[in-house]
Amino acid sequence: MTTSNVLQVSSLSKTFEKPQGKVHVLADLNFQVEPGEFITIIGPSGCGKSTLLKIIAGLDVHYQGSVTLGHAKIDKPGRRQGFIFQEHRLFPWLTVEKNIAADLSLKDPEVRAKVDALISTVRLQGFENAYPRELSGGMSQRVAIARALLRNPEILLLDEPFGALDAFTRNHLQNVLLDIWQQNKTTMILVTHDIDESIYLANRVLIMDAKPGRISRIVPVDLPYPRKRSSSGFQAIRQKVMQEFEQVEHMRRVER
Numbered sequence: 001m002t003t004s005n006v007l008q009v010s011s012l013s014k015t016f017e018k019p020q021g022k023v024h025v026l027a028d029l030n031f032q033v034e035p036g037e038f039i040t041i042i043g044p045s046g047c048g049k050s051t052l053l054k055i056i057a058g059l060d061v062h063y064q065g066s067v068t069l070g071h072a073k074i075d076k077p078g079r080r081q082g083f084i085f086q087e088h089r090l091f092p093w094l095t096v097e098k099n100i101a102a103d104l105s106l107k108d109p110e111v112r113a114k115v116d117a118l119i120s121t122v123r124l125q126g127f128e129n130a131y132p133r134e135l136s137g138g139m140s141q142r143v144a145i146a147r148a149l150l151r152n153p154e155i156l157l158l159d160e161p162f163g164a165l166d167a168f169t170r171n172h173l174q175n176v177l178l179d180i181w182q183q184n185k186t187t188m189i190l191v192t193h194d195i196d197e198s199i200y201l202a203n204r205v206l207i208m209d210a211k212p213g214r215i216s217r218i219v220p221v222d223l224p225y226p227r228k229r230s231s232s233g234f235q236a237i238r239q240k241v242m243q244e245f246e247q248v249e250h251m252r253r254v255e256r
């Protein structure tokens with residue numbers, strides 16, 4: 001990857017037209033993500049995290065400002081940006097391997113080899129021919145991740161991908177995702193409600209404020225991987241993020 005693949009968000013604002021009038025959701029967001037970085041986004045409910053992710057994915061192109069990947073403006077969905085939703089969105093009538101291949105043919109030896117490699121990356125060997133109804137939530141989410149990775153995205157956008165899973169499965173999938181990130185060096189942008197998850201995964205945690213959504217603070221996480229949640233370094237960063245959250249909450253109470 002070269003620096004030409006930097007994601008640049010400049011003066012980004014977003015307004016929704018609702019029957020009761022305009023709702024200003026995002027206000028003047030400015031940040032940059034380097035190729036290969038892992039960014040997590042946290043913030044109060046409704047602050048615009050999913051809206052921001054959809055704009056970066058090219059799924060919502062009605063915004064003010066500029067969002068570019070390398071030299072290209074993001075104005076439509078494309079293979080450069082992969083998207084993982086909270087719910088896996090697999091095709092119930094297709095097997096695991098066919099869900100991963102989706103519109104690509106498994107008869108193509110190159111696709112076949114890549115799908116086989118990805119099944120091993122997301123640790124689903126033995127389940128190639130299983131149907132989604134036979135999989136747990138965590139397994140289904142791993143299929144969705146493999147499907148996105150098959151397209152070799154430059155950026156993987158993950159919208160609360162582990163939110164619906166139990167704590168044990170969530171911790172396991174966080175490690176699977178870190179392995180994938182360290183192998184592929186895909187840029188990752190992950191939205192979460194879980195402060196520990198945000199710190200465990202990221203190079204930088206982007207904290208948002210609400211009404212309208214804006215960046216409150218970006219906290220760097222200079223801890224080596226694999227991280228230990230019980231370490232003093234981890235706890236110190238947790239404290240910093242919590243303090244920022246309390247500040248956001250306090251300001252919202254004052255403004256009400």
Ligand SMILES: Nc1ncnc2c1ncn2[C@@H]1O[C@H](COP(=O)(O)OP(=O)(O)OP(=O)(O)O)[C@@H](O)[C@H]1O
Nearest residue numbers: 016017018025043044045046047048049050051052
């Ligand atoms: N398609 C839409 N039309 C109108 N308003 C919308 C639309 N999508 C989102 N909104 C509004 O924009 C605001 C931000 O929504 P968004 O889903 O981006 O927040 P969020 O931070 O991801 O929330 P949560 O953490 O609860 O998932 C909310 O007030 C929501 O009601």
